Amino acid sequence: MSSASSNLQLWKEYRIPLVCLALGVATLSIVLSNKNNASSDDSNNDAKDKKTKVDKIVKDMEQDLTIPDLSQEATARVVESATADQRPLQHQGLKKADFRKLPKVIRKKPKKKQAELDAAPAASGCCGGKNKPEGDNSTGCCGGKYKSNDAAAENAVVSSGCACSSTVEQIPAPVLAKIDPLLLPELIEPMKIFFSTITGTAKVFAQQLAASAVARGLPQPKLIDIVDYDTEDFLTESSLSIFILSTYNVEGPNDWFLKWLEDTRFDWRVQKESLSKLKFSVFGLGDSAYGEEFCNGPRSADKWLGQMGAQRVWPFGEGDKNGDQGGAFKQWNDALLASLLDPNQSHTHEAYFSSDEEDGASASEHDDDDEVDEDGEPVKKTKEEKLGLPTIDGGDASEGEMVDLEDMGNVAIKIKQAKEEKALDEEAYANQNVRAKRSVGETKDGKALKVREVREMVSPLLYKSLTKQGYKIIGSHSGVKICRWTKAALRGRGFCYKHSFYGIQSHLCMETTPSLACANKCVFCWRHHTNPVGTEWRWKVDDPEFILEGALDNHYGMLKQLKGVPGVRADRFVEAQQVKHCALSLVGEPIFYPHINEFVKLLHKKHISSFLVTNAQFPDAIANMDPVTQLYVSVDASTKESLKKIDRPLFRDFWERFLDSLDALGKKGQRTVYRLTLVKDFNTDEIANYVELIRRGQPDFIEIKGVTYCGYGGASGLTMANVPYHAEVVRFVELIQEQLGAGYEIAAEHAHSCSILVASTKFKKGDKWYTHIDYDKFFELVESGQKFTSLDYMAETPEWAYFGAPEGGFDPEETRYFRKTKEQRKIERERREEEEEQQQDDEEEDDE
Numbered sequence: 050m051s052s053a054s055s056n057l058q059l060w061k062e063y064r065i066p067l068v069c070l071a072l073g074v075a076t077l078s079i080v081l082s083n084k085n086n087a088s089s090d091d092s093n094n095d096a097k098d099k100k101t102k103v104d105k106i107v108k109d110m111e112q113d114l115t116i117p118d119l120s121q122e123a124t125a126r127v128v129e130s131a132t133a134d135q136r137p138l139q140h141q142g143l144k145k146a147d148f149r150k151l152p153k154v155i156r157k158k159p160k161k162k163q164a165e166l167d168a169a170p171a172a173s174g175c176c177g178g179k180n181k182p183e184g185d186n187s188t189g190c191c192g193g194k195y196k197s198n199d200a201a202a203e204n205a206v207v208s209s210g211c212a213c214s215s216t217v218e219q220i221p222a223p224v225l226a227k228i229d230p231l232l233l234p235e236l237i238e239p240m241k242i243f244f245s246t247i248t249g250t251a252k253v254f255a256q257q258l259a260a261s262a263v264a265r266g267l268p269q270p271k272l273i274d275i276v277d278y279d280t281e282d283f284l285t286e287s288s289l290s291i292f293i294l295s296t297y298n299v300e301g302p303n304d305w306f307l308k309w310l311e312d313t314r315f316d317w318r319v320q321k322e323s324l325s326k327l328k329f330s331v332f333g334l335g336d337s338a339y340g341e342e343f344c345n346g347p348r349s350a351d352k353w354l355g356q357m358g359a360q361r362v363w364p365f366g367e368g369d370k371n372g373d374q375g376g377a378f379k380q381w382n383d384a385l386l387a388s389l390l391d392p393n394q395s396h397t398h399e400a401y402f403s404s405d406e407e408d409g410a411s412a413s414e415h416d417d418d419d420e421v422d423e424d425g426e427p428v429k430k431t432k433e434e435k436l437g438l439p440t441i442d443g444g445d446a447s448e449g450e451m452v453d454l455e456d457m458g459n460v461a462i463k464i465k466q467a468k469e470e471k472a473l474d475e476e477a478y479a480n481q482n483v484r485a486k487r488s489v490g491e492t493k494d495g496k497a498l499k500v501r502e503v504r505e506m507v508s509p510l511l512y513k514s515l516t517k518q519g520y521k522i523i524g525s526h527s528g529v530k531i532c533r534w535t536k537a538a539l540r541g542r543g544f545c546y547k548h549s550f551y552g553i554q555s556h557l558c559m560e561t562t563p564s565l566a567c568a569n570k571c572v573f574c575w576r577h578h579t580n581p582v583g584t585e586w587r588w589k590v591d592d593p594e595f596i597l598e599g600a601l602d603n604h605y606g607m608l609k610q611l612k613g614v615p616g617v618r619a620d621r622f623v624e625a626q627q628v629k630h631c632a633l634s635l636v637g638e639p640i641f642y643p644h645i646n647e648f649v650k651l652l653h654k655k656h657i658s659s660f661l662v663t664n665a666q667f668p669d670a671i672a673n674m675d676p677v678t679q680l681y682v683s684v685d686a687s688t689k690e691s692l693k694k695i696d697r698p699l700f701r702d703f704w705e706r707f708l709d710s711l712d713a714l715g716k717k718g719q720r721t722v723y724r725l726t727l728v729k730d731f732n733t734d735e736i737a738n739y740v741e742l743i744r745r746g747q748p749d750f751i752e753i754k755g756v757t758y759c760g761y762g763g764a765s766g767l768t769m770a771n772v773p774y775h776a777e778v779v780r781f782v783e784l785i786q787e788q789l790g791a792g793y794e795i796a797a798e799h800a801h802s803c804s805i806l807v808a809s810t811k812f813k814k815g816d817k818w819y820t821h822i823d824y825d826k827f828f829e830l831v832e833s834g835q836k837f838t839s840l841d842y843m844a845e846t847p848e849w850a851y852f853g854a855p856e857g858g859f860d861p862e863e864t865r866y867f868r869k870t871k872e873q874r875k876i877e878r879e880r881r882e883e884e885e886e887q888q889q890d891d892e893e894e895d896d897e
């Protein structure tokens with residue numbers, strides 16, 4: 050770049066402060082010379098002149114319809130609701146601090162020429178037609194041209210609206226009686242609440258903010274999903290805009306908005322202060338389990354908005370999914386509204402009143418400043434202060450902010466420094482995508498991460514939520530729950546699919562997990578996302594013996610409560626007092642628990658079989674796992690994209706981890722199972738990819754079941770429409786089997802729970818299937834310490850469990866119980882009522 054053009058560029062960028070600087074110097078010299086020559090008469094005259102000047106400015110201001118780009122009606126309401134003493138008549142005589150307390154609408158200087166103002170339709174300051182001189186027969190509003198100098202008369206007219214002509218729109222009476230007239234003019238217009246969400250929380254928060262704004266007398270805010278808003282419109286957006294944004298490290302609804310903000314901030318074609326009209330505040334929703342990535346998107350949005358000149362009306366707030374997110378939001382919501390409605394709240398005024406017109410500063414970011422004042426509060430610097438330039442205060446030159454001519458020599462140097470900083474900033478932006486990955490344990494600048502305090506996994510809030518859902522919490526990270534099939538089995542009403550496939554009787558089975566946390570947020574997770582998540586264990590670790598004892602105690606305790614339930618069979622109840630199987634699949638990721646091998650060993654010692662389900666994100670843990678009775682991996686999708694969509698994993702390299710887990714499973718030489726949960730429209734296509742994954746891990750069995758609907762609601766976006774019919778599951782399984790060819794066949798089914806078992810033909814001898822387990826043999830093998838395989842402890846499958854058998858996998862020894870329909874319940878109720886009436890009639894007859 051030539052030096053002439055770089056000078057021109059410098060001039061373009063800093064012409065405003067420089068011009069202001071020059072004006073300041075000129076004003077200063079006038080003030081000084083006046084001071085020297087003044088006589089007492091002169092000072093009286095000066096005072097009069099000043100009063101007249103002030104009156105004129107105030108009138109001009111009142112007529113200025115451009116302030117602050119409000120609708121005509123809203124401007125009128127602000128002026129109307131301001132009382133005479135709230136109008137800063139002594140504008141120029143006020144101290145800077147006092148001046149800043151005034152509402153912007155009143156203190157701002159007129160921008161338009163008088164002629165333009167005259168032409169503008171009057172919304173305030175109208176003479177009401179009273180002052181029109183003879184000869185002016187115009188019927189339109191005079192636009193305040195003939196307004197009286199008598200403030201009282203003027204106010205009377207102003208408050209009644211324009212009366213010049215019937216053609217002029219009548220201004221409705223103020224409806225915002227509750228609102229202090231000093232409040233932000235923006236609040237008179239509806240605020241906009243932008244939200245971004247996947248699982249619905251941000252939207253609920255946005256609705257809450259809207260409701261509390263209305264409850265405080267503000268106009269109904271507009272709720273806008275960020276994906277529906279044209280980001281370019283932010284460049285002209287002037288309404289108070291509140292952003293409630295959730296954080297996603299996967300493709301999410303914020304992506305476009307954040308990209309636009311970031312790009313715009315560094316786009317040299319866009320003015321640096323391009324969002325100066327926007328007044329905003331951001332609340333971020335995230336989950337602290339994401340460590341450094343906690344709320345990073347919303348935080349960046351807050352920063353970039355500020356850096357582009359938008360004015361922050363309330364500081365950034367954040368709500369942690371892993372803590373009291375709702376409580377944090379409520380606190381922020383209340384404080385925001387209280388601050389907006391209270392003109393004495395310093396923060397609001399700081400952000401709101403530091404208008405670029407009066408003191409050369411905008412409320413844009415000063416994020417590099419860490420200076421603090423005597424009270425320890427961060428000092429916000431203006432652009433000029435940052436550059437070490439003298440500031441120009443349009444309101445008050447007596448605050449000691451004199452222009453030091455020597456500083457002018459530093460201007461060029463400071464500007465150069467600023468340019469260099471900007472260049473570095475831009476370079477960092479350009480390089481961000483090619484930046485080397487940080488190694489674990491380092492911050493962005495390569496510094497060692499602070500050692501985190503070891504916390505308990507189950508926070509009090511989570512404890513409350515889980516216990517409400519029927520879990521018993523053991524220690525600080527484990528849980529146990531009685532499943533519905535255990536209850537059904539106690540009443541002789543059938544067993545779960547594990548009975549048909551592997552010979553487990555549900556009343557002998559305990560469902561537990563030593564880790565309530567996992568590294569996914571699956572759409573079908575029945576914990577409704579109250580679970581803690583993490584990619585590494587960062588919680589306190591409980592002892593395996595303590596967990597097992599706690600799980601058994603709680604399990605037996607819950608069984609005890611079922612003793613009196615009608616239909617519970619005494620024999621089953623007694624049998625249930627000795628747990629024989631443990632399903633390590635309740636919730637979370639059992640393999641995540643650092644002492645999982647010891648835990649399983651303890652189970653086997655008690656002759657309790659182990660069915661461990663992992664979600665295929667910890668391949669090393671799979672490789673290191675000692676033999677369990679049956680090792681499962683959940684295969685929730687067959688492509689990277691659909692796995693991301695359905696499991697919503699925390700790990701960025703989730704797909705590699707997934708494939709590595711399947712490989713690790715293939716090498717185990719144990720009894721292994723793939724578990725496929727079909728969610729219609731999510732993972733039911735791509736059959737060929739499933740086949741490929743099966744070939745990769747060579748599992749002994751593939752369990753395929755339709756997702757169970759358990760009221761996912763807004764949290765996952767799943768509805769009953771995503772639950773496949775049994776026939777659809779069958780069709781899917783047939784297609785898989787067809788493509789797999791020899792080596793696998795459909796072995797068994799449990800139609801009741803829409804589950805089908807595809808088994809390796811290793812488990813078929815002649816016509817007979819051997820998918821069941823010889824449990825005693827299994828414990829024998831474990832105790833022998835010898836290597837063994839899944840074929841060493843297989844047992845024959847009963848024919849009623851075969852695929853296509855008329856029993857559909859329901860043990861014929863059990864009583865099939867069909868839930869009563871509404872209609873059946875109605876008939877029964879009516880019959881009972883009839884019987885009661887009949888009985889009453891009989892008794893009455895007896896009495897007679």
Ligand SMILES: Cc1cc2nc3c(=O)[nH]c(=O)nc-3n(C[C@H](O)[C@H](O)[C@H](O)COP(=O)(O)O)c2cc1C
Nearest residue numbers: 246247248249250251295296298335336343344697
């Ligand atoms: C797939 C997925 C990825 C997430 N990524 C992050 C993240 O990177 N940082 C973070 O703080 N929170 C993250 N979260 C947590 C969400 O931001 C948090 O649960 C939030 O409350 C969700 O809000 P919503 O219900 O409005 O979508 C993630 C959640 C999911 C399901």
Ligand code: SF4
Nearest residue numbers: 567571574636637664
């Ligand atoms: S892996 Fe299991 S516990 Fe974890 S989110 Fe998925 S379904 Fe829920």
